[in-house]
Amino acid sequence: MKRYQDFFLISDIDGTLANNEHRVSEKNKEAIADFVAQGGHFAVATGRTQRNVVPYMTGLTINAPCILYNGGALYSWQEKRFLKTKHLESRELAGFLRHCIALFPQMCIEVFTHEQLYVITDPANVDEHMIREKQEFTYAALDDILDKTWIKIILCDSHENLLASRAILSLFHLEDKTNNFFSAVTYLEIVANHVSKGNMLGELLKIPGFHGKKIIAAGDFQNDIEMLQIADCGVAPENAQDDVKKIANVIAVNNDEDLIHDIVYRIIPTLL
Template sequence: MKPYQDFILISDLDGTLANSEHKVSEKNKKAIVYFVEQGGHFSIATGRTQKNVVPYMTDLMINAPCILYNGGALFSWQEQRFLKTMQMKSNDVSDFLRCCILSFPKMCIEVFIEEQLYVVTDPVNIDEHMKREKQEFVYAQIDDILEQSWIKIILCDSHEHLLASRNLLTEFHLDNKTNQFFSAVTYLEIVGKQVSKGKMLGELLNMEAYRFKKVIAVGDFENDVEMLQRADCGVAPANAQEDVKKIADWVAVSNDDDVIHDIIYRIMPILF
């Protein structure tokens, strides 16, 4: 019997598994290899898509389904296919988005479907993060993509404008139809009401292969909170938001100090 065969370690990517240089350290990679070789199941839970996680996957040993789109999808990396997706009703949010375009002229609005990213705002507002990572996208009008199956929306702007746009959701009666959270100071994400990393973790644990596994989850931001609470042990890196640290069972080293290595070699032997 291998020591970690009953465990799943699932990690947020940006600000957690990846360091501030947007890289996964060799120390973290080697620790994951050790964990998997000892029977463990390793996965990631991220707001990213199956396409824009690719730069992080080199030599990364993933042997369990990944949570993508901040809980909007469960994706098999080995098979390169979606196991489950959770869509929202595009018509519910279209008027809200049109209002945001008029009210916040510098906002970038991104709409995600399974195989495509659309930007529905002025090209001059394009998100710098998208340009830096050379993400593939298509410009579109909202009306042109209403018949598509939307998985999530990202609003990118100043934190002040995002707080104001979040308040607008109530005016459009969307607080009971959507789930919203910050995934960074300048990113407000909108998904379906029953969508989150935590809820999709529950879907993963309903699969026969993972039903009785113990879960260690690690994340640094508001969008990780429900996942950390759902896990048997929720871990926050030292660089996490203070509110995330408060709900975590354990605070580890920062993402720049190899947090996954710290969990596998220091925290897990103490806890289990």
């Protein structure tokens, strides 16, 4: 019997697995490899896509399906294919997005599909984070992508404008048709109703081989809360939002101090 064969560790990337230099430390990689070698399962749960997650996956030992698009998709890293996706109804959102474009001229709106990331706002507003990370994207008019299959939307603007945008969802009767959350102070994400990292984790655990595992989940922001709540042990790094720390079972070191190493060698042994 291997030491960690009954455990499944799943981690957010930004602010959790990755440090503030946007890298996964060698100590974290080594800890994950050791955890998997001793029978554990490891995966990531992130708002990123199967493409822009790639820089963080080099050297990681992944042996379980990963949650992408903040719960919009379950993806097999080994097989390079989607196992499950949950879609938005693009035409139901069109009026809301047109309203946002008119009301907030500085906003950047990003629409994510399986194949492509589209920016449907003025090129002058493009999100600097996308440029810095060299994300591939295409400018498009909203009407030209309505027949695409949408997985999620990101509104990028000041927090004040995003709060106002969130309130506008109800004017278009979308509050019961979508889910929304902040993944950063300047990012409001919109996904299909009931979509979240936590919901998709529940779907993952129905897969044979994962049902009944003891779940350790780590995350730092609002979009991680549900995932931490349904885990057997929810871990928040010291740098996490206060709301995340309040619901976590354990507060660990911050993401600059090899958080996953701390979980594997200090926290999980207490759960054996």
